[in-house]
Amino acid sequence: MMLHTDKLSILQGQRHLLHQLGWQVQAGEVWWLAGRNGCGKSTLLATLAGLRAPAQGSISLCGQPLGTTAPRLRAQRMALLPQASHDAFDYAVIDAVAAARYPWPDDGHNPGRIAAALNAFDLARLAERPLQALSGGERQRVALASVMAQDAPLILLDEPTNSLDLAHQAALQVQIRRWQAEGKAVVVVSHDLQFAPAIASHALLLDGAGGHSQHPLAQLSATHLAEVLGYPLTRITHAGHPCFLPGHST
Amino acid sequence: MLRRAACGQPPARPPLLYTGHTVQPISSLSSPRQAHTALRLPPASLLALLLGISVATLLLACASGSVALGPGQLWQVLQGQGDALATTLLQLRLERALTAWITGAALALAGLLMQSLLRNPLADPYVMGVSGGASVGALLALWLGLAVWQVDLAAVAGALVLSGVLFWLARRDFGRSSGTVLLLLTGALLSTACGAVISLLLTIAQDNQLRGMVFWLVGDISGTPLRPWPWLVLLPAMLLAWWQAPAINLLALHGDHAATLGVPLARLRRLLLLLAASLTATAVSQGGSIGFVGLMVPHACRLVCGPNLRLLIPASILAGASLLVLADTLARTVVAPMQLPVGILTALLGVPVLFWQLSRTRRRLA
Numbered sequence: 001m002m003l004h005t006d007k008l009s010i011l012q013g014q015r016h017l018l019h020q021l022g023w024q025v026q027a028g029e030v031w032w033l034a035g036r037n038g039c040g041k042s043t044l045l046a047t048l049a050g051l052r053a054p055a056q057g058s059i060s061l062c063g064q065p066l067g068t069t070a071p072r073l074r075a076q077r078m079a080l081l082p083q084a085s086h087d088a089f090d091y092a093v094i095d096a097v098a099a100a101r102y103p104w105p106d107d108g109h110n111p112g113r114i115a116a117a118l119n120a121f122d123l124a125r126l127a128e129r130p131l132q133a134l135s136g137g138e139r140q141r142v143a144l145a146s147v148m149a150q151d152a153p154l155i156l157l158d159e160p161t162n163s164l165d166l167a168h169q170a171a172l173q174v175q176i177r178r179w180q181a182e183g184k185a186v187v188v189v190s191h192d193l194q195f196a197p198a199i200a201s202h203a204l205l206l207d208g209a210g211g212h213s214q215h216p217l218a219q220l221s222a223t224h225l226a227e228v229l230g231y232p233l234t235r236i237t238h239a240g241h242p243c244f245l246p247g248h249s250t
Numbered sequence: 251m252l253r254r255a256a257c258g259q260p261p262a263r264p265p266l267l268y269t270g271h272t273v274q275p276i277s278s279l280s281s282p283r284q285a286h287t288a289l290r291l292p293p294a295s296l297l298a299l300l301l302g303i304s305v306a307t308l309l310l311a312c313a314s315g316s317v318a319l320g321p322g323q324l325w326q327v328l329q330g331q332g333d334a335l336a337t338t339l340l341q342l343r344l345e346r347a348l349t350a351w352i353t354g355a356a357l358a359l360a361g362l363l364m365q366s367l368l369r370n371p372l373a374d375p376y377v378m379g380v381s382g383g384a385s386v387g388a389l390l391a392l393w394l395g396l397a398v399w400q401v402d403l404a405a406v407a408g409a410l411v412l413s414g415v416l417f418w419l420a421r422r423d424f425g426r427s428s429g430t431v432l433l434l435l436t437g438a439l440l441s442t443a444c445g446a447v448i449s450l451l452l453t454i455a456q457d458n459q460l461r462g463m464v465f466w467l468v469g470d471i472s473g474t475p476l477r478p479w480p481w482l483v484l485l486p487a488m489l490l491a492w493w494q495a496p497a498i499n500l501l502a503l504h505g506d507h508a509a510t511l512g513v514p515l516a517r518l519r520r521l522l523l524l525l526a527a528s529l530t531a532t533a534v535s536q537g538g539s540i541g542f543v544g545l546m547v548p549h550a551c552r553l554v555c556g557p558n559l560r561l562l563i564p565a566s567i568l569a570g571a572s573l574l575v576l577a578d579t580l581a582r583t584v585v586a587p588m589q590l591p592v593g594i595l596t597a598l599l600g601v602p603v604l605f606w607q608l609s610r611t612r613r614r615l616a
Contacts, residue, residue, distance in 0.1 A: 049510050051427060075512030082507050088369040089502050089557040099500055103512040150511065 001063065002027055002154045002185040003048065003078075008057035009210075010040055010047055017043055019210030020057065025185045027153065030176060032200035032217070033189045035228050039208030041189040042083060045156050048187070049080040061154065075103035079152040081143055083159055090130040093123055093142050100146035117149040120175050122168065136163035144172065155179060157188045161195050173199050193233070198241035217242060293561045296554070300568035304351070307575040311347035312340055314583050345476040350578040350592070351571040352480045353471060353536045354543055358570020359484070360529035361544030362551075362562060363491060366502045367522040368430050371552070374545035375530040378437030378523070382444025383412025384534040385467060389451040392462050398473065401466075402535050409531030416440055417523070424523075425516030427506045433523070469540030469593030471578055483532045487525045488567060494518065495559035502557065542597040543570050546604055553607050573600060 003025040010018040017040030025031055033041050046052045048059060050066055059066040062077050069077070079100075091099075098114050101107070118124050121141040131139065140163045147155060161169050169192075176186055176199045190196040200217045205228045215224060222235040225244060234249040235242060291299070313319050319327075319336055326332040327340045360375035368377070375381065387408020391401040420436045423429035448467070455463055491498065497518055500508040509515045533540070547570040548562065555561050577595035584590065 046427075051506060051509060071509065071514045072512035075510060078510070080507065080510040082510075085504065085507065087503075088371065088505075089552070091499075091503055091557050095499075095556075095558060096503060099496070099503055100511060102496055102500055 001025070002029075002061070003187075004060045004063075005048075006058045006060075008047070008059060009055045010043055011055040012040065012043065016210035017208065018206065018212060021212055023204065023214065025154070025187065027183045027185055028180055028201075030180050030186045030188065030199050030201045032196040032203045033187060033206070034191075034196070034203060034225065035206035036208055036230060039206045039228075041206060042158055044206070045080065045158050045187070045189060049078065049156060050074060051080075072103050072105075075150065075152065077152055078154040078156065079147045079150040081147045081155075081157045081160055084136075084162065085143065087131045087139075090132050092127070093129050093131065093134070094118065094127040096131060096142055097123070097145045097149050100149040103150060103152075113151060114149055117145040120148055120171070121145040122171065137165055137168065140164055141168060144175075148175070153184050155184055155186045157186065157190075159189055159191070161190060161192050169195055193244035193246075194238075197243055291555075293555070296561070297564055297568070300565055300572070304568050304572045304575075307572045307579070308344070308347050308351065311350070311575050311579040312343045314579055315339065315343060316586055346471065346474075346578065346582075347575050349471050349474050349476050349536060350574045352484060353533045353540065354547075354574025355567045355571040356480060356484050356487075356529040356533040356536075357540060357543040357574070358547040358551075358566040359488060359491065359563065360526045360533065361570075362548035362559075362566045363498075363522050363526040363529075364544070365548055366498050366559065367519060367526065368434055369502055369505050371549055372545070373434075375526060375533070376539060376541075376544065377434070377441065378416060378527070378530075379412055379439075379441030379444055380409050380416075380527045380530040381534045381539045382441045382448070384409040384531060385539055386444050386447045386451070387411075388466050388534075388538070389448060389455075389463050392459055392466065393451055393455050395459070402474075405535040405538075406531055409527070409534060412440060412444070413524075413527040413531070416527075417520075424519040430505070430519070433519075465591050466538040468591040469538040469596070470581075470589075470591040471537035471540075471574075472582065472589050474536050477536075480532045480536060483528050484567075487529055488563065490521070491525060492560065492563050494521065495563060498522065498559045499557075502559070537592065540574070540593045540596055542593075542600050543574060546600050547573060550600075550604055550607055553611060 001024055003023070005021050005023045008018065008021040008023070009016065033044065035041055043052065047054050061069055061074065066074070094114070097117055098109060101110060101114065104110070115124075118127055121144050123141055123145055126134070126138060131142065134142065140160075144160060147157070160172060164172065173195065176188070179186055180201075188196055188200065197217060197220075203215045203217055203220050205213050205215070205224060207228050213224065220242075222233040222244060226233040231246060232248050233244045233246060235244055237243065309324070312324060313321070317335070317339060319339060323332060323336050324340065327336050332340070357375055361373070364373045364375055364377060365371055367373075384405040385408070387404035387406070388401050390408075391404035396404070416437055420433045423432040423436070426432070452460065452463060497508070497513045500511050500513050501515075501518060504511065506515065530544075548566045551562055551565045551569050555565050573596060574592065577599050578592045580599070581590040581592040581595045
C-alpha cells in the first residue's frame with residue numbers, strides 16, 4: 001500500500017477542514033481530490049507531503065509512519081507538484097529538472113531520466129532557457145517534468161492543468177496513464193470536470209466542513225459531486241471516459 | 251540500479267528509459283553544464299580567470315604604495331635577495347592585502363549564503379543584524395577607550411551575542427513554511443535595535459572618538475594584523491557550503507517545497523544562517539561594516555556564471571576577495587599619504603561594474 005491515513009484530521013485555525021479521514025491509496029490507482037475553493041485540498045496534499053503537521057491521526061507511506069521516514073527516503077517515495085511557485089533565481093530549465101534527481105544520490109544525474117522527463121512535457125527545445133523567461137504554461141510543464149524526474153512511486157499533483165494548453169493537457173493525461181500502468185499511484189487535485197474524471201480511478205470528495213466521501217469513479221454520480229461542489233451537474237460519457245458538465249440534463 | 255524506495259510491487263521495466271517513448275538525448279546533457287549567460291565561458295576557465303585576477307590584485311597591492319616596488323624588486327625579495335626596506339615593505343603590504351583578501355572572501359560568501367537562505371537576491375550579510383551586533387560591541391569598546399585588539403574582540407562578542415539571540419528567537423521558524431519571512435523580520439528588528447544603539451553611542455561619544463567610530467562603521471582594514479582564525483572560519487565554511495550546494499540550490503529553487511525533494515529544511519537553514527553569521531562576524535571584526543561586497547559580488551557573479559551554487563561559491567569568494575584587495579590598495583594610495591576607509595572604495599569601484607552588467611542585461615532582454 002502506497003499511502004494510508006488513519007483518523008486524519010486537519011484544522012485551519014479553529015475550523016475543521018477534514019475530520020477523521022481513513023484512506024488508502026494503492027499502487028496503480030489515480031485519485032481525484034475534489035471540493036470547493038478553500039475546502040482543504042491543497043492543505044491535505046501539504047499534510048501528506050509532510051510540509052504541515054496534522055491536528056490528529058496518522059499517515060503512513062509505504063507502510064512506514066511519515067514522521068519517522070527520513071527526508072530523502074520520503075522524497076524517493078513521494079513527489080509533490082505544488083501550486084504556482086515563484087522563482088527567485090534564474091536557473092535554466094534543465095538545471096531545475098536535473099535538481100529533482102537530488103533524492104537519488106547514487107543515480108543523481110541520470111541523463112536518460114532527465115531527457116525522458118523533458119521530452120514527456122515537450123521541453124527539449126526550452127532546456128537552456130532561464131525559468132524567468134518562461135510563460136505560465138511552460139513553467140508548469142517544467143514543474144511537471146521535475147516531478148517526473150524525481151521518479152517517486154506516489155505522485156501528488158496540485159492542479160496540474162493550471163495554465164496548460166489543450167495539447168499539453170492531453171499529453172499530461174497520457175503521462176498520468178503511463179504512470180498508472182507502471183504501478184505508480186497518483187493523487188490529483190483538480191477543478192477540471194473533463195480532465196480529472198478521464199484519468200481518475202477513484203475520487204475523494206471534501207465538503208470543507210470536515211466531511212468526506214470516497215467513490216470508485218465508475219460509481220461517482222453527478223449528485224455526489226454536485227453536492228460538494230455546490231452546483232448542479234450532469235454526468236456524460238465522452239470519448240469513452242466519464243465527464244461532468246455543469247447544469248441539469250434536459 | 252538500486253530501487254530501494256519502491257514500495258508495493260515495483261513494476262518490471264527497463265532500467266533507464268520508458269518503453270515506447272522516443273528520447274532525443276540533448277547534446278548538453280552529457281557535457282558539463284554551462285549557464286545561459288552573456289559571457290559564455292566554461293566553469294573551469296571562468297574560475298581560472300578569477301583566480302588569475304585575484305593573484306594579479308595581490309601583486310598590484312604588493313607593488314604599489316608610497317615607495318613603488320617594480321616586478322624585478324618583487325622577484326628579488328621573493329628569492330630572499332631584496333634589500334631590507336623592500337623586504338619590510340613587501341611583508342607589510344602582503345599582510346594587509348591578505349587581510350583584505352580574506353575579509354572580502356568571507357563577506358561575499360556570507361552574502362551568497364544569505365541570499366540563498368532568504369531566496370532574495372537583494373539580501374546581504376548585514377540584513378540579519380549580525381554586523382549591527384558587532385558594531386555595537388566595537389563602538390562600545392571605542393567609547394570606553396579600549397585597545398585595538400579589545401575593540402576587535404568586542405566586535406566578535408557583539409556578533410556572537412546577536413547571533414545567539416537571533417537563533418533563540420527564531421528557533422521554531424527554521425522548519426516552518428514561510429519561516430524565512432519570520433526569520434528575516436526577526437533579524438531586521440534586531441538590526442534596527444542595534445542601529446538605535448549605534449546612533450546613541452555616536453551621540454554621546456566625545457569628538458576625538460568619533461573619527462575612529464566612523465571609520466569602523468564605514469569599514470576600514472588599515473591597522474588590522476594578519477590573523478590565522480579568519481582562514482580557519484572561511485575554509486570549513488566554504489567546503490561545507492560547496493558540499494551542500496545541491497541542497498542549497500533546491501532551497502533557492504523551491505523554498506519550503508525543497509523539503510519534498512528530501513532536503514532537511516530546518517537543518518539546512520540553520521546551517522546556512524550559522525555559516526553566514528560566522529563569516530559576517532569574522533569579516534566585520536577584521537574590517538568593520540564594509541558595504542557592497544556581500545550584496546553585490548554574489549549578484550554580479552550570478553549574472554556572469556548563472557545561479558548554480560557549485561560554481562557560484564568559488565566564483566563569489568574569488569571575486570569578493572579581489573574586489574576588496576583592489577579597493578584597499580586604492581584606499582591607501584589614491585590620496586596618499588591620507589588613507590580612506592575601504593568601504594567607500596568598494597562601492598565606488600563596484601557600482602560602475604554593476605551598471606555595466608545591468609546595461610548588458612537590459613540589452614539582452616530587449
